[in-house]
Structure formats: C-alpha cells, structure tokens
Amino acid sequence: MKRAPWLVVAGAVAGFLGVVGLHKTAAPAALASQGTKPAGQASHSAARGPARQAGRRSAAAGPAAAVATLGALERYGYGELAARVSISGGRITGITVPVLRTAEQYSQQLAVQVIPTLRSEVLAAQSARINAVSGATYTSQAYALSVQSALDKAHFR
Numbered sequence: 822m823k824r825a826p827w828l829v830v831a832g833a834v835a836g837f838l839g840v841v842g843l844h845k846t847a848a849p850a851a852l853a854s855q856g857t858k859p860a861g862q863a864s865h866s867a868a869r870g871p872a873r874q875a876g877r878r879s880a881a882a883g884p885a886a887a888v889a890t891l892g893a894l895e896r897y898g899y900g901e902l903a904a905r906v907s908i909s910g911g912r913i914t915g916i917t918v919p920v921l922r923t924a925e926q927y928s929q930q931l932a933v934q935v936i937p938t939l940r941s942e943v944l945a946a947q948s949a950r951i952n953a954v955s956g957a958t959y960t961s962q963a964y965a966l967s968v969q970s971a972l973d974k975a976h977f978r
Contacts (some may be wrong), residue, residue, distance in 0.1 A: 892971035894920060895963035899928035902963050906971035913947050913977070916940045916968060932960050939964045948978075 834918055887909040892947040894903045900923035907915035923929040935957040949969035953961035972978075 846927070870899070888975045890971040890974040892967035892969070892974070895967045895970075897959040897963035899924050899959060900932070902960070902967060904964060904967040904971055906968055906975065906977075908972075908975050908977055913944060913972075916943055918964075928960075931957050935960055936964065943968055946973075 823927040852931060887907070889905060891905045892904045892906065894901055901920070902918055902922070903920040905917045905919055906913060921929070921932055921936075923932060938954055939951065939961060943949060943965075949965045951961070951965055953965075
C-alpha cells in the first residue's frame with residue numbers, strides 16, 4: 822500500500838495548524854490567571870521600572886508587613902521575564918510574572934505552561950532555590966534569578 826506524498830504532508834500540516842490554533846486560544850487565559858502579559862504587552866507598572874516598584878512598601882516596616890517587589894528583568898536564550906513576589910507575615914505568598922517577552926510563539930507557550938509549576942515550587946520551598954523544569958531550563962533559571970532578585974530587594978531571609 823503506497824501513499825501519495827502530498828497526502829502525508831497535508832495531514833502533517835493540518836495537525837500542526839490544529840495544535841497551534843489550540844495553543845493560541847489557550848495561552849491568553851493561562852497568562853491572565855498568572856498575572857502575565859503576552860509578549861509585547863508589559864504592564865504599565867513594570868514599565869516604570871523595578872526601583873519605583875520596590876519603593877512602595879518597605880520591608881523594614883516589620884516582618885508582618887505586606888511587601889511586593891519586582892525582581893530584575895532577566896534575559897535568557899528565548900526572551901526575558903521579570904517576577905513580582907508578594908511577601909506577608911514573613912512568608913512568600915504570591916508570585917506573578919508581569920513582564921514576559923519571548924522570541925517566538927513556542928517559547929511563549931512553553932513559558933506559560935511552566936510558570937505555574939515554578940510558582941508552586943517557590944511557594945512550597947519559600948525560596949528561589951528550586952529545580953528547573955525539564956525542557957524549560959533557561960526559562961526556569963531566569964524565573965529563579967528574578968524571584969531571588971525580588972527577595973533580595975525585600976530583604977527576605
């Protein structure tokens with residue numbers, strides 16, 4: 822049984838387009854739930870710079886004070902990101918990624934998929950010392966570095 826080469830190519834293209842279409846519709850919802858803006862849509866607060874954000878609340882106000890700091894913008898092989906860390910009662914209570922810019926759509930999709938896992942690891946460890954997600958090593962490293970930068974600004978442990 823011999824198949825026509827054009828039929829195999831047409832099937833492969835249709836499958837690829839179906840996967841891309843599915844990811845395009847799923848990505849904005851996943852970004853919104855994590856406080857992340859799609860590529861090229863950095864939030865206005867992030868555009869003002871990390872120094873201005875870090876100055877909103879002082880960690881010197883006491884260990885129970887709520888603090889939110891923006892970590893350094895970390896560039897990695899496939900884009901750049903910055904993490905915002907919320908601390909309350911001496912614990913890391915939340916992490917968002919207000920700045921996420923990637924070189925291409927695949928990197929955007931990968932980052933959107935792994936950021937919830939990285940967030941969970943930081944919250945569980947109460948530290949930026951986390952394991953990288955397999956297949957997203959550069960994204961994981963940039964995330965951890967930005968989180969550590971935010972923790973350092975907040976004078977967290």
